[in-house]
């Protein structure tokens with residue numbers, strides 16, 4: 549999807565331009581593709597936070613048609629953390645106008661959670677930030 553991200557303090561920002569592969573309604577990005585970008589890129593925020601976690605719940609408000617071939621800005625940040633529960637936000641906008649806004653509940657997990665699929669998480673994860 550050509551998603552490019554950078555860390556800005558404790559916020560993660562980036563841009564994405566969807567193309568014809570992501571079309572849902574004619575000329576408009578499929579809502580599932582938008583949810584995928586919002587959910588998946590929250591993963592980078594977890595790296596910034598130094599907390600391995602997974603999505604337990606994701607809620608997306610679609611505020612305006614997301615047009616194909618149009619650069620969009622993605623921003624995401626931690627709203628609140630209560631023990632294992634991380635309440636995250638991710639917004640997608642065009643020229644400052646909201647296109648989609650996601651609220652997500654991530655639950656912090658042990659690194660072993662990711663080994664169930666037979667693959668390892670990022671190398672030296674434990675050195676990246678505070679543990680659970």
Ligand SMILES: CCCCCCCC(=O)SCCNC(=O)CCNC(=O)[C@H](O)C(C)(C)COP(=O)(O)OP(=O)(O)OC[C@H]1O[C@@H](n2cnc3c(N)ncnc32)[C@H](O)[C@@H]1OP(=O)(O)O
Nearest residue numbers: 587588590591594595599600601602603604605653655657
């Ligand atoms: C580091 C890189 C990560 C990149 C991640 C990218 C994003 C992803 O796509 S992750 C993949 C999609 N998500 C998953 O595969 C998760 C699948 N689900 C699970 O593994 C488990 O259900 C998991 C880990 C989320 C929770 O299980 P578990 O650790 O047993 O927690 P559990 O005891 O059920 O619940 C703990 C608390 O969270 C709450 N909770 C759990 N699920 C939910 C939910 N869906 N909505 C609201 N609250 C919930 C519980 O009510 C409980 O609250 P309280 O402590 O107040 O009673």
